[in-house]
Amino acid sequence: MENKIIRIASLEREFSVGIETIHALKGVSFDVLEGEFVTIMGASGSGKSTLLNILGALDRPSAGDYLLDGTNVGTLTKDQLAGIRNRKIGFVFQSFNLLARTSALENVELPLMYNAKVSPRERREMACQALETVGLADRMGHAPNQLSGGQQQRVAIARALVNDPVMVLADEATGNLDSKTTLDIMGLFQKLNSEGKTIVFVTHENEIAEYSNRTIVLKDGEIVKDYTNQGRQAILD
Amino acid sequence: MTVFNLSKIAVKAMARNKMRTFLTMLGIIIGVTSVITMLAIGQGSKQSIQEQISSMGANMIMVHPGSDMRGGVRMDPSSMKSLTLDDLSAIRRYAAQLSALSPMVSSGGQVIAGGSNWPTTIQGVGEDFLMIRKMEVAEGVMFTDYEVKRAAKVCLLGQTVAENLFPDVEDVVGQTVRFKNIPLKVIGVLAAKGQNTFGQDQDDVILAPYTTIQKRIMAITHIQSIYASAESEGVSEQAEKEITMALRASHSLADDEEDDFNVRSQQELINTFSSTSEMLTLLLGAIAGISLLVGGIGIMNIMFVSVTERTREIGLRLAVGGRGRDILSQFLMEAVIVSVGGGLFGVLLGLALAYGMGNMLDWPVVVTNQSIVISFVVCAVVGIFFGWYPARKAAGLDPIEALRYE
Ligand SMILES: Nc1ncnc2c1ncn2[C@@H]1O[C@H](COP(=O)(O)OP(=O)(O)OP(=O)(O)O)[C@@H](O)[C@H]1O
Ligand SMILES: [Mg+2]
16 A cells, blocks of 8 residues: 555645635545655645645645644644645745845755754755755755746755655745746756655646646646556756 | 844845934934933033032131021122121030031222232131131141131132232232232232032132231221031031031021021022032933924824835735734834934934033033933833834735735
């Protein structure tokens, strides 16, 4: 049996806006195995980000169960959720979200600053290693404004990797990049996946989904398709 | 998260926006600088008043005629005749805690020597007077009890008088001066004492036996005031009581009658003036404290703006595992670093300003450790107090909304 990183069952999420209730997720169930590269697709407003935020322990479901690496996330307190985000999850955002006027190295170190178990020396080593993994060993001292968009996203990916998470979550991580750079970044995700990282990637572009090995399609808060990509595209770095 | 990581995060976040950090600090810097400077000036004036009053005499107790009248017309005390030599003997007999005792009669007028003359005051006193007033003889000798009994025509000149009457004379001792036509032989010159607290020249004086002044110059039998020294500071109060009792007995005052004399000690004088300058210090400190408060409000204001401006940063920190309390601590830490750092600058600047002003304007300034410690503690408290609310706001942000914030 392969290890199930994510198990969600009948996941629901409602938002109250005034007197209206918006059902962003209406009973979503699926599992993600260790080492899978899953893309979540769907039209705008279909609930992709809502789902990813719950997967990333940034948000809690209104109903349903979510087991992350054996932990029932639905029952955790705010601080425990922060701990989960810090130890088990790596997040990559569409808009990079790097700290301005801060070197790449220090940006990557950030998650470890919130982990008292990591000494300053270990922190530096781990951050260097993560930057090497994303191919930015020679840009460690550069601030975000001295880096290209693709390089900035690589720094953000290094930051997502630095705590050795059980899975990396990305929300439209290539949304701000041109097609050539998008290819680079997808290649990097594939490389990470081939090294064993579980990846969940939200996108609304079909081509991008083709680089993953499984695609889940959402529509109005429900799964309408869940299929394995037979003809998975490989990008060779 | 460790305190070390926390301070590192806070310092880095502040270093990322040095101008904002500096401007926030500025309010505190100005506040603390003014607190330190104002307190230094206040304390300085207090101390110099105390020193000057102490230098006026040794545990001195003064008796003047007249009562502490509440309302009603007050007579010029020097024209009252209620103190006599009998009172002096009464005090000598009853007040055991005194180490020195001297009457005083004084008269103003022109003193003449050869071609020059000088307006001054001649004080008729006893031999003990020098000790009571902490005066010293620079040249020559003090008159003795024997000369007092004889009402000898001798005197000692203060430095100012000596200089003005005998500008060219080497040896003033042995010269003769005339006061109201009475020739007085100069047997000594007093050591310089300088100005007192009230700006009077303490060297513009002539001392002579009180008997001489009473009989030969003023033709009176009463005395104008009595000066005494208590044996020590501790018995000063007791000595004052004994003097009062002796005088009441000697004046045969009934129990319900008020004193017709006035006993005051140097200590009381110090206390009176100290409390005045303490008020001044308090007032100056309060004004400066208000500017510190304004500085604190400045911190709060800029922190609020900064929390809004840094919403995405906060969102990111939450997303990578920062807990609410980590964010709270970071912002509090930033506020405390700003205020304590501003406090440090302020203390240095305040010291420089206080001593610089003291030097330039010739003001006495005293910087107490206490005022430094207090400003520092106040700074930290201001930082925590005014940083708390914005920090709470930052910590309460929802990570998703914070990340999405434009
Ligand atoms: N905080 C919120 N309050 C109210 N409604 C919300 C909130 N967040 C999301 N929604 C609603 O939930 C639904 C799903 O939103 P979600 O952001 O998950 O869509 P998405 O699939 O990520 O869309 P996009 O591709 O445009 O990013 C939308 O109808 C949205 O309006
Ligand atoms: Mg979205």
